[in-house]
Amino acid sequence: MGDLLRTFLSGSWDLCLKVFVIVVPIMVVLELLEGTAPWRAMVRGWSRLVGGLGFTEETAAPTLVGFVFGLAYGGGIIVRDTKQRSLGRRQVFLMSVFLSMMHAIVEDSLVLIALGASAVWVVGFRLVWAVVVTLALGAAAAAVARRRAS
Amino acid sequence: MLADEPQRAGGRVPGRAVLRSSCKDERSQAAGEGRQSQQSRASVSVHVLMLGAGRRRGKSDEAALRFTLTGDGRRPRETILAMDQVGHDPNARVPLRVTVRRDVLRGLKSGVLTFWMLARVMVPAYGAALILDHLGVIHALARVAGPVMRPLGLPGSATVPLVVGYIMNIYAAAGAMTALHLTGQQITVLALAILIGHNLIVEGAVLRKAGMSGTAFGVLRVVAGLAAAGLANLLMKAF
Numbered sequence: 001m002g003d004l005l006r007t008f009l010s011g012s013w014d015l016c017l018k019v020f021v022i023v024v025p026i027m028v029v030l031e032l033l034e035g036t037a038p039w040r041a042m043v044r045g046w047s048r049l050v051g052g053l054g055f056t057e058e059t060a061a062p063t064l065v066g067f068v069f070g071l072a073y074g075g076g077i078i079v080r081d082t083k084q085r086s087l088g089r090r091q092v093f094l095m096s097v098f099l100s101m102m103h104a105i106v107e108d109s110l111v112l113i114a115l116g117a118s119a120v121w122v123v124g125f126r127l128v129w130a131v132v133v134t135l136a137l138g139a140a141a142a143a144v145a146r147r148r149a150s
Numbered sequence: 151m152l153a154d155e156p157q158r159a160g161g162r163v164p165g166r167a168v169l170r171s172s173c174k175d176e177r178s179q180a181a182g183e184g185r186q187s188q189q190s191r192a193s194v195s196v197h198v199l200m201l202g203a204g205r206r207r208g209k210s211d212e213a214a215l216r217f218t219l220t221g222d223g224r225r226p227r228e229t230i231l232a233m234d235q236v237g238h239d240p241n242a243r244v245p246l247r248v249t250v251r252r253d254v255l256r257g258l259k260s261g262v263l264t265f266w267m268l269a270r271v272m273v274p275a276y277g278a279a280l281i282l283d284h285l286g287v288i289h290a291l292a293r294v295a296g297p298v299m300r301p302l303g304l305p306g307s308a309t310v311p312l313v314v315g316y317i318m319n320i321y322a323a324a325g326a327m328t329a330l331h332l333t334g335q336q337i338t339v340l341a342l343a344i345l346i347g348h349n350l351i352v353e354g355a356v357l358r359k360a361g362m363s364g365t366a367f368g369v370l371r372v373v374a375g376l377a378a379a380g381l382a383n384l385l386m387k388a389f
Contacts, residue, residue: 016273024257027261028258029257082361100357100374116337117341
């Protein structure tokens with residue numbers, strides 16, 4: 001029992017330290033980037049890419065953050081944007097589906113590629129899969145919404 | 151309820167609605183207060199892009215605020231937030247040094263707040279996972295899930311990293327994976343399943359914060375991850 005408590009305390013400390021070291025710089029960098037020309041160009045390019053999946057430009061920005069930094073770290077931005085910008089429920093759903101299939105593209109993928117997984121499959125196939133699942137569930141959600149409306 | 155808000159019914163894209171309403175406002179405002187005519191349609195469309203993206207600086211804030219006040223007056227709290235964020239003269243040129251300082255301070259503040267929100271979610275989840283592990287629930291689950299592994303071309307022991315990943319995280323799963331003897335293809339297939347479904351308790355809590363069902367997305371990620379792994383296994387065998 002004491003062992004478990006010690007693991008919990010040291011593990012929690014490590015976890016918090018890691019999250020703190022990642023989250024705070026990300027927030028500062030994002031705050032500096034937001035509204036600048038390169039950021040707008042990036043979001044515009046990205047939103048053109050994911051526009052086909054049904055994302056609006058407002059949702060594209062937090063999705064990009066989650067895509068790159070991950071659900072746990074990007075989650076803060078995602079939750080903030082959902083509340084502040086009042087994204088529609090449909091948009092949050094689409095974003096959650098896409099990010100469920102694919103997030104933290106750099107960090108998570110690298111860990112498993114380091115263990116010997118094929119980069120082409122882990123990144124390429126997963127991206128295709130994320131797109132297909134998002135399209136399918138987006139269409140399903142739209143159908144359900146239509147049926148409820150009528 | 152998955153449908154968009156009733157106000158936006160009629161198939162109107164929200165972005166378009168912003169464009170139209172802020173366009174009109176921009177003009178009447180310019181006429182009323184005798185502003186320079188440079189606030190024309192062209193600049194408004196830029197505003198709308200900024201509004202959609204990160205918009206914090208300069209005139210975009212004004213357009214954003216005006217839309218918040220006129221177009222979507224239904225949410226007074228957000229309006230106050232928006233005013234707080236744009237409390238400067240939109241036409242004034244703010245020196246770079248000032249904006250950088252302001253942005254860094256703002257970033258630190260929201261960073262610490264976000265950290266606090268995540269920590270409150272993550273630490274209890276981590277504790278729960280530790281207790282489950284301590285009680286042997288993880289290993290029991292791994293044994294039960296054995297038959298599911300066969301269609302994926304994986305040995306039954308591969309359920310250990312998979313289930314560890316579901317409950318804990320990628321790092322724990324990677325640790326459990328290194329203890330097994332797997333072929334390159336098996337590693338890739340297992341990696342796909344783990345990458346799609348992992349850390350379900352903590353990330354489910356994040357999704358719940360965003361207003362989604364953590365449980366439903368947990369199930370989705372397990373099912374979709376196994377399906378992707380199975381498909382990849384078949385494709386890799388075929389080629």
